[in-house]
Amino acid sequence: xxxxxxxxxxxxxxxxxxxxxxxxxxxxxxxxxxxxxxxxxxxxxxxxxxxxxxxxxxxxxxxxxxxxxxxxxxxxxxxxxxxxxxxxxxxxxxxxxxxxxxxxxxxxxxxxxxxxxxxxxxxxxxxxxxxxxxxxxxxxxxxxxxxxxxxxxxxxxxxxxxxxxxxxxxxxxxxxxxxxxxxxxxxxxxxxxxxxxxxxxxxxxxxxxxxxxxxxxxxxxxxxxxxxxxxxxxxxxxxxxxxxxxxxxxxxxxxxxxxxxxxxxxxxxxxxxxxxxxxxxxxxxxxxxxxxxxxxxxxxxxxxxxxxxxxxxxxxxxxxxxxxxxxxxxxxxxxxxxxxxxxxxxxxxxxxxxxxxxxxxxxxxxxxxxxxxxxxxxxxxxxxxxxxx
Ligand SMILES: Cc1cc2nc3c(=O)[nH]c(=O)nc-3n(C[C@H](O)[C@H](O)[C@H](O)COP(=O)(O)OP(=O)(O)OC[C@H]3O[C@@H](n4cnc5c(N)ncnc54)[C@H](O)[C@@H]3O)c2cc1C
Numbered sequence: 001x002x003x004x005x006x007x008x009x010x011x012x013x014x015x016x017x018x019x020x021x022x023x024x025x026x027x028x029x030x031x032x033x034x035x036x037x038x039x040x041x042x043x044x045x046x047x048x049x050x051x052x053x054x055x056x057x058x059x060x061x062x063x064x065x066x067x068x069x070x071x072x073x074x075x076x077x078x079x080x081x082x083x084x085x086x087x088x089x090x091x092x093x094x095x096x097x098x099x100x101x102x103x104x105x106x107x108x109x110x111x112x113x114x115x116x117x118x119x120x121x122x123x124x125x126x127x128x129x130x131x132x133x134x135x136x137x138x139x140x141x142x143x144x145x146x147x148x149x150x151x152x153x154x155x156x157x158x159x160x161x162x163x164x165x166x167x168x169x170x171x172x173x174x175x176x177x178x179x180x181x182x183x184x185x186x187x188x189x190x191x192x193x194x195x196x197x198x199x200x201x202x203x204x205x206x207x208x209x210x211x212x213x214x215x216x217x218x219x220x221x222x223x224x225x226x227x228x229x230x231x232x233x234x235x236x237x238x239x240x241x242x243x244x245x246x247x248x249x250x251x252x253x254x255x256x257x258x259x260x261x262x263x264x265x266x267x268x269x270x271x272x273x274x275x276x277x278x279x280x281x282x283x284x285x286x287x288x289x290x291x292x293x294x295x296x297x298x299x300x301x302x303x304x305x306x307x308x309x310x311x312x313x314x315x316x317x318x319x320x321x322x323x324x325x326x327x328x329x330x331x332x333x334x335x336x337x338x339x340x341x342x343x344x345x346x347x348x349x350x351x352x353x354x355x356x357x358x359x360x361x362x363x364x365x366x367x368x369x370x371x372x373x374x375x376x377x378x379x380x381x382x383x384x385x386x387x388x389x
Contacts (some may be wrong), residue, residue, distance in 0.1 A: 077255025088248030
């Protein structure tokens with residue numbers, strides 16, 4: 001496939017690059033050091049009109065798909081991975097709302113998102129099912145024109161900062177949720193009664209994403225906030241959430257890998273020995289290691305772009321590409337950040353060095369659902385014609 005972007009994707013990526021340089025990169029170290037949710041990044045992306053990436057053009061958005069999401073999250077992730085994650089989860093939430101939006105949801109959520117007035121995000125994970133994010137135990141019970149929701153979500157990116165949360169639930173049966181039963185996705189407004197936020201997040205990496213637990217106790221949600229039909233969740237998980245999430249995360253971690261390569265190149269060129277006048281870039285074994293880093297990055301970028309292009313085109317064989325590209329980007333980000341830690345020598349080992357942050361941020365990739373373990377399993381299953389679940 002042709003991996004050159006269309007002029008529209010190119011211009012949106014150029015816009016994201018400009019926003020990143022002027023508003024996101026200058027604060028990236030502070031975001032990491034202070035576990036600061038990047039309000040400035042989200043505001044700058046909103047100001048540039050990028051929050052409605054996946055909102056249909058008829059509602060004021062860009063009507064874009066997977067390629068643009070991957071390109072933009074890579075651009076942001078290269079400078080501030082936490083900002084890329086926050087923006088990426090907003091985009092995934094938007095795509096989920098947009099997939100089967102009712103008239104009310106179009107006007108109330110999608111138009112506001114396109115105008116940069118509304119941040120949404122995804123709240124699927126629960127401690128009970130962990131990496132098996134498609135098995136919610138959060139209970140959904142019908143009550144007149146409303147639903148009553150009870151349960152606890154964990155690791156909600158943009159937690160307590162978003163205007164709405166796309167949550168997964170299971171219909172109540174005999175007083176308990178039935179995992180594997182009737183799944184539904186809802187969009188939950190931030191000001192709904194009964195939302196209790198747990199302690200703020202202080203992560204090993206991705207420290208600015210405000211990943212928080214959310215307890216829902218008897219939370220009343222109007223029926224109009226149901227996404228699609230009741231029981232549609234499996235469709236959402238595999239047709240919308242997975243592809244958009246995989247693109248956002250693969251793009252973000254490819255950005256981390258790119259910045260690790262750039263930091264390594266700068267150090268190899270700059271560091272020169274007094275005793276020989278030789279730079280690190282003159283040393284053959286380091287030239288070989290640097291080449292291996294570059295090859296790994298370009299292979300991952302090629303796989304990601306292939307996956308995005310196939311996903312956007314609705315290619316019948318897109319699935320293994322989509323599943324593989326996030327696991328592969330995760331492996332590459334960790335590999336390159338780790339190599340950068342060695343090749344950049346003692347300066348990289350300084351507490352909270354930029355390279356050390358890359359390694360910490362890269363590590364999150366393996367445990368973010370769908371996790372690397374599950375993605376590799378599912379890629380094999382999809383190639384062998386074995387059901388994923
Ligand atoms: C920085 C960050 C941001 C996040 N943001 C969000 C968010 O916005 N929204 C959201 O819903 N969630 C989010 N999550 C949660 C994330 O998607 C995972 O659900 C969560 O990290 C899983 O953690 P756990 O401890 O429950 O894993 P566990 O379920 O305990 O798994 C531990 C390990 O076992 C492996 N494992 C489990 N089962 C199998 C199996 N059958 N075969 C092979 N290996 C297996 C997993 O791959 C994993 O590596 C975020 C997590 C992090 C770290």
